[in-house]
Amino acid sequence: MVEGTPSGRGTHARGPGSLRLVWVYPDLLSTYGDRGNLLVLERRARLRGLPVESVIVNADQPVPRQGDIYLMGGGEDLPQILAARRLRADGGLRAAAGHGAVVFAVCAGYQLLGVEFGGEEGQPLPGLEILNIRSGRGERRGVGEILADVDRSLGVPRLTGFENHQGVTRLGRGVAPLARVVAGVGNGDGTEGAYAGRVLGTYLHGPALVRNPALADLLLSWAAGPLPPLNARDEEWTLRLREQRLAAVPAGSS
Ligand code: GLN
Numbered sequence: 001m002v003e004g005t006p007s008g009r010g011t012h013a014r015g016p017g018s019l020r021l022v023w024v025y026p027d028l029l030s031t032y033g034d035r036g037n038l039l040v041l042e043r044r045a046r047l048r049g050l051p052v053e054s055v056i057v058n059a060d061q062p063v064p065r066q067g068d069i070y071l072m073g074g075g076e077d078l079p080q081i082l083a084a085r086r087l088r089a090d091g092g093l094r095a096a097a098g099h100g101a102v103v104f105a106v107c108a109g110y111q112l113l114g115v116e117f118g119g120e121e122g123q124p125l126p127g128l129e130i131l132n133i134r135s136g137r138g139e140r141r142g143v144g145e146i147l148a149d150v151d152r153s154l155g156v157p158r159l160t161g162f163e164n165h166q167g168v169t170r171l172g173r174g175v176a177p178l179a180r181v182v183a184g185v186g187n188g189d190g191t192e193g194a195y196a197g198r199v200l201g202t203y204l205h206g207p208a209l210v211r212n213p214a215l216a217d218l219l220l221s222w223a224a225g226p227l228p229p230l231n232a233r234d235e236e237w238t239l240r241l242r243e244q245r246l247a248a249v250p251a252g253s254s
Pocket of ligand 1: 107167
């Protein structure tokens with residue numbers, strides 16, 4: 001299980017070659033534009049002159065263990081259950097996380113990182129045991145826009161996203177909430193998402209890294225070290241989208 005605070009570049013930190021991004025199981029886990037997370041990481045790395053290599057791993061392929069950043073998206077209950085079975089049998093994602101790779105997972109992907117998650121009838125099913133979290137079924141489905149204020153130590157401004165999930169998540173020892181909900185549901189107890197080491201999960205689609213470029217840069221810096229800011233021209237449309245999405249939700253509207 002990955003625990004504790006992120007400590008800069010770890011033993012897994014990449015060498016001089018390309019930054020290796022691994023998109024895990026887009027055939028089972030990618031809803032509401034989660035692919036945008038991959039595109040944004042590629043773009044923001046390249047704008048800094050970092051060469052990037054993206055590997056797309058479908059559910060019938062082995063998960064490579066030498067990636068720098070792994071991405072998982074959200075999914076319906078049944079694809080999520082199949083993904084859990086295959087990822088547990090494969091072992092690659094868990095091994096990479098154990099060596100300090102960065103993992104960013106959304107909704108179903110986030111729940112899968114945990115010790116258990118709720119199946120299609122709410123039955124507890126085993127997760128990947130990468131994060132000490134447990135998910136189950138909540139009373140009501142969380143659907144709509146979400147805003148959340150990020151743990152100050154991460155230095156990321158307010159998150160904007162879209163959520164659609166029945167699951168609720170409880171955090172165990174060694175794991176910190178990513179953010180505090182301002183509007184929406186998140187984990188179901190006023191917190192949103194979780195992180196430990198360089199593993200970070202969230203309920204936010206949107207896609208999350210498109211709406212929240214500082215979160216994308218945080219993940220890139222965990223893998224590649226400190227990054228220079230982008231120039232204003234390259235940020236213009238990103239920031240416009242972000243402002244528009246933030247303004248669309250009155251705070252406290254959960
Ligand atoms: N099936 C899970 C739930 O409803 C995850 C949904 C999602 O990824 N959007 O909680």
